[in-house]
Amino acid sequence: MMRSMQKPCRALLCRKRGRLLLTQHCSAGKSPNILPCVSARNSSSNSGNGNGKMKIYDSLSSSYRALPPTANATSKNIHGKDTPTIRRGTAWYVCGPTVYDSAHLGHGRTYVSLDILRRVALHNYTMGMASQHHQLPPRPLYAMNITDVDDKIIQRSMEKRSMNNGCDSFEEEVDPISLARHYEREFWQDMDALNVMRPDVICRVSEHVESTIVPYIQQIVDGGMAYVMPEDDAMTNPPTSQPVQGSVYFDVRAFEFITNGRTKYGKLAPDAASSDFFSWDNDDNNNNDDNDEGEPIRTKRDPRDFCLWKYRTRSPPPPTRTSSSSSPNPTAVEPLSVSYSSPWGPGRPGWHVECSAMIQQLSQDFAATHEFGVHAGGVDLKFPHHSNEIAQAEAFLASDAPTTAKTETAALEGEDGWNSREMEFKEWIPHWVHTGHLYVKGRKMSKSLKNFVTIREMLGTMPNSISPEEEVPDDANPAVVDGINNAWSSPADDFRLWVLGLSGAYRGPATYSKDRMEEARVIREKWVRFLMEGQETLERLSNADDATNNSMSSRLWGEEELELFHTVTQCSMNCQTALLDDLDGASFVKELIRLADDGLNYVDKVKMEGKKNRIELSKNRPEEPLRFVLDTFRGQLDLVGFSQRTVGAGLSASMDQHLGDTATSMNTALVDEAVAFRTAVRSAALSVMRKKKDGIDAAKEILQLCDKMRDDTFPRIGIEILDGKVVAAGSTEEGEEVGANRGWRHCSPREPSS
Helix, strand or coil: CCCCCCCCCCEEEEEECCEEEEEECCCCCCCCEEEECCCCCCCCCCCCCCCCCCEEEECCCCEEEECCCEEEEEEECCCCCEEEEEEEEEEEEECCCECCCCCEHHHHHHHHHHHHHHHHHHHHHHHHHHCCCCCCCCCCEEEEEEECCCHHHHHHHHHHHHHCCCCCCCCCCCCHHHHHHHHHHHHHHHHHHCCCCCCCEEEEHHHCHHHHHHHHHHHHHHCCCEEEEECHHHHHCCCCCCCCCEEEEECHHHHHHHHCCCCCCCCCCCCCCCCCCCCCCCCCCCCCCECCCCCECCCCCCCCCCEEEEECCCCCCCCCCCCCCCCCCCCCCCCHHHCECCCCCCEEECCCHHHHHHHHHHHHHCCCCEEEEEEEEEHHHHHHHHHHHHHHHHHHHHCCCCCCCCCHHHHHCCCCCCCCCCCCCCCCCCEEEEECCEEECCEECCCCCCCCCEHHHHHCCCCCCCCCCCCCCHHHCCCCCCCCCCCCCCHHHHHHHHHHHHCCCCCCCEECCHHHHHHHHHHHHHHHHHHHHHHHHHHHHHHCCCCCCHHHCCCCCCHHHHHHHHHHHHHHHHHHHHHHECCCHHHHHHHHHHHHHHHHHHHHHHHHCCCCCCCHHHCCCCCHHHHHHHHHHHHHHHHCCCCHHHHCCCCHHHCCHHHCCHHHHHHHHHHHHHHHHHHHHHHHHHHHHHCCCCCHHHHHHHHHHHHHHHHHHHHHCCEEECCCCCCCCCCCCCCCCCCCCCCEEECCCCCCCC
């Protein structure tokens, strides 16, 4: 049958002269327009994102594309044509962790990056929908899977079992599912500590095997795109009334034949890996294509075929001459908690099929309101995992199309065995987002390489180490937390700042080190100082406008206030442009640094004018410009997910509004008095030493106490004393009070340096 003409405006990928091009098919008989794939930052149509759309790099099309905000659900009208009925929101699916151990910073970077992306997308959705007057679609839906049935989990439970004196039965603490639940709880605790938003929907593999995954595999088998590879014990004792038992494999060549060029295998794979001329021994990083001895399977029909169902016996095999019953192969017998029934015998699903099947189930469950438009995960999942996900999903959907099939052998021999399905092709999920690898000292952070740092180690909730198995020099350990815990310290926010703007593009590689985390801490500490000093100055400006002194206040904006307003407004616009332009975190952080610097300069100018008292501080300064700066800065920090330890810096003294300004004034006065006392003692001691009077030793001791107060006491509560800038005690020639020039300033509370 002749294939129908392609519809207008269908985007396809092609190669021309070795360059990747985007072709947009026009009406029949016309040549396609050839558009080179360019960066969003280099395209005039994309630069600035004036249309407010968020453009993110799509790994599937190798181009920058706008995230799909909504999808239209359609129905047939009386003429048999599709007509829009409702607008559906976009659903996101993120590949979650395999919970067999603690999450490390490679996981942390991925999920923090995707959390920032999600927050910006939600914000952009809210702002965009607020400007529209038609029916609003639902907000984006965010789903994540938890792989709690896996070789690594079973192996870890076996290791823990062997440490329990080789007990014969699985105890609760070493059962694979119980082990997975433990590390899943730990994972969510880590995500909460990193201020990563919880998903709207969480899918555990163990809860979907028999109800979702097995029927999904069955439909692919029925469609002729998967086959059963009989196991030895199934061949020896075949069941009398059941299909042949064994592992089920995806048939790549059958898939390519049946889809008849409408799609291809390996859409996210390197060119060579998607070709049938390319062969490898083990194409599955999760070892789901290995046999029980760990040897790669060589009897697959095609080296690209991969496992959909992993057959496993539920009882120990009979002892052989080459095996010992005292040390059985841990994968030879499947624990009952992870053994499931299927038409092909007991076992469990392969790694790749779980996500495709659960997405299909979620698509049905939320079909009335959402359609999956974005799939995200680490770049290490791009191939083979995500590539195989796409192939499985397209095979599943193609299996619904009508066809008449002959024998499989005839098809493989080039005869008219399979008829291609007549189906309108549509990308399963149109947008694929991948985050880059994380490296430590030139090597990818990996548990197998024993060079990982767990999230908990970075946060300081457990002792720093690279791994429990191997001790390494201290300089190889990038964990930077020293156990500091106070009101404003936040290793989680330091890490988020590093991920956002100091580690390079989210989809590129990054190297984690102690120096880079220290750089993030210093930048964030300066932001905290700006928020604290700015808030304190703002409250002084506000206090000046009371009933007794309102004649001294001002609402008039001068040139400096107008310049500050325009600078902050431009910074805010630049921040929005950066976030919408493929999450350009480096430019975003650069704008925030500029905003904080300008804000601090303005605060310092306001303070310098307060030479006599607190009222004259605001004589010619309105409070509104500073309030605008602080609100804008906090809004940008909150947008990308910084916690209240950063966003709320400076607000602690006025969080309880019923205390009014009294609490703030008392706190400030207490600091002023303490600094004044220290200044007086220091001045007296210096006078004794200069005049070489008696009691020099006592004076030295007094100075040491003063230094301790400066270096130890005040930093603990977020106060930095500036020696040499404080008016000496008794200097009242111009009527100045001690501390009026503010010989101190707010800082990020910190432990004293040892």
